[in-house]
Amino acid sequence: MNEKNKGPGTMAKTVRTAIIYVLVSLAIWGAAALLSQSGGKVVTHAVYDTFAKVIKIAVAVFVVIGLIQVWLTPQQVSRVLGKQAGWKGLLLASSVPMLVGGSLFMIFPLMKTLREKGARIAAVLAFVSAWSGKAPLLPLEIEFLGWRFAVLRIVLVVPFAIACGVLGELILEGVVRGRRGPGMAEK
Amino acid sequence: MKLDVGNIYLLIAAGLLIASLIKDPAKTKRALAVTGNVALTVLPVLLLIFVLMGVIEAFVPRQTIVSLLGSGRGVFSIIIGELLGSFALFQPAAVFPFAGFLRKSGAGYGAALGFVMSAMLIGLSTLPLEIQTFGGRFTLTRNLLSFLLILALGVIFMVVL
Numbered sequence: 001m002n003e004k005n006k007g008p009g010t011m012a013k014t015v016r017t018a019i020i021y022v023l024v025s026l027a028i029w030g031a032a033a034l035l036s037q038s039g040g041k042v043v044t045h046a047v048y049d050t051f052a053k054v055i056k057i058a059v060a061v062f063v064v065i066g067l068i069q070v071w072l073t074p075q076q077v078s079r080v081l082g083k084q085a086g087w088k089g090l091l092l093a094s095s096v097p098m099l100v101g102g103s104l105f106m107i108f109p110l111m112k113t114l115r116e117k118g119a120r121i122a123a124v125l126a127f128v129s130a131w132s133g134k135a136p137l138l139p140l141e142i143e144f145l146g147w148r149f150a151v152l153r154i155v156l157v158v159p160f161a162i163a164c165g166v167l168g169e170l171i172l173e174g175v176v177r178g179r180r181g182p183g184m185a186e187k
Numbered sequence: 188m189k190l191d192v193g194n195i196y197l198l199i200a201a202g203l204l205i206a207s208l209i210k211d212p213a214k215t216k217r218a219l220a221v222t223g224n225v226a227l228t229v230l231p232v233l234l235l236i237f238v239l240m241g242v243i244e245a246f247v248p249r250q251t252i253v254s255l256l257g258s259g260r261g262v263f264s265i266i267i268g269e270l271l272g273s274f275a276l277f278q279p280a281a282v283f284p285f286a287g288f289l290r291k292s293g294a295g296y297g298a299a300l301g302f303v304m305s306a307m308l309i310g311l312s313t314l315p316l317e318i319q320t321f322g323g324r325f326t327l328t329r330n331l332l333s334f335l336l337i338l339a340l341g342v343i344f345m346v347v348l
Contacts, residue, residue: 015227017228018228018231021231021234025231025234025238028235028238028239028242029238032241032246035246040245042241042244042245043242043244043245045241046238046240046241046244047234047238047241050240050288055193056191056193056194056196057192058226058229058233059197060193060196061200062225063200063203063204063219064199065222066219066223066225067204067215070218071218104316105316108316108320125332128308128329129308129333131307132307132308134279137280137283139192139196140283140284142192143283144283144284144286144288144290148348149296149300149348152343152347153300153303156340156343164329164333167332167336168329171328172324172325172328
C-alpha cells in the first residue's frame with residue numbers, strides 16, 4: 001500500500017494537516033460568533049446537524065473505500081484497461097474507474113502509467129472523467145442530493161466519459177499530428 | 188418513524204468487512220489502515236466545509252444564492268456552479284454535503300451538478316501537476332472540454348430533474 005511505503009512521515013503530515021484544518025475551522029467559527037451572536041449559533045447548528053447526518057454514512061463509506069483500495073487496486077484497474085483496445089477498452093475505461101477512490105493528485109500519475117502502457121488517449125481521458133462518478137461516495141450523494149440526482153449522475157457519467165475521451169482525442173491528435181507522443185508532455 | 192439509512196450502510200459495510208476478514212485477514216488489516224487514514228484526512232476537511240456552510244447560511248442572504256445559482260437563471264446558474272467547483276479545493280467526500288447545502292439554499296439541480304462535477308474534475312489546485320505530467324495542451328484541452336461537457340450535463344439535469 002502506498003501509505004506503508006511512504007512511512008511514518010506521511011502519517012505525521014496527515015496529522016499535522018488535520019490539526020491545521022481543525023484550528024482554521026475553529027478560528028472561523030469563533031470569528032463568526034464574535035461578529036454576531038446569532039451568526040455563531042447558525043454555524044454551530046449547521047456543523048452539528050450536518051455531522052449528525054453524515055457520521056454513520058461517512059464511517060460506512062470510509063470502510064468500503066478501504067476495502068476497495070486493497071481488493072481492487074487502481075494499479076489492477078489500469079493494468080486491465082491498458083490491455084484493452086477499441087470500443088470495449090473505451091467502454092471499460094468509461095465505467096470501471098468510478099469504483100476507484102483517491103483524489104486527482106492520485107489519478108494523474110495513474111493515467112500516465114496507463115498511457116505509457118499503450119492505452120490510447122481517449123481511454124486515458126475517459127478514465128479520469130469516469131473516475132468522477134465516485135461510486136463509493138454514492139451513499140453521501142443520495143443523502144445530500146437525493147437518489148434521483150445520484151442515479152442520473154452515475155448513469156450519465158458513462159456517456160460523459162466516452163464523449164470526453166473521443167472528443168479530446170480528436171482535438172489533441174488533430175492538433176499534434178506529426179509530432180511524437182500525441183498529447184504527452186514534450187520532453 | 189423514518190428508517191435510519193446510516194444504520195443500513197453501516198450494516199452493509201460491516202458485512203463486507205467480515206467477508207473480507209474471512210477471506211484474507213492481512214489484507215483486511217491493511218484496508219482498515221486505509222480507512223483510518225481516509226477518515227483522518229477527510230473528517231477535518233468536512234469540519235471546515237460545515238463551518239463554511241454555517242457561515243454562508245448566517246451571513247449570505249438566500250436571495251444572493253438564488254440569483255446566482257437558482258434554476259431560474261438557466262445556463263448562467265450552471266456556469267456559476269462550475270466556476271465555484273473549479274475554485275473549490277475540496278476533498279471529493281466534502282463535495283456532496285456542500286452541493287446539498289447549495290441546493291437547500293436555493294441552487295438549482297443544474298448548478299449543483301455543475302458544482303459537483305467540476306469540483307471533482309477541474310481543480311485549479313491540480314493544474315500544476317497535470318501540466319507537469321501531460322503538458323499544457325493536454326491540460327487545457329481536458330479542462331475546457333470537461334467544462335463544456337459538464338455544462339451539457341447540467342442542462343440535462345435541469346430538464347430532467
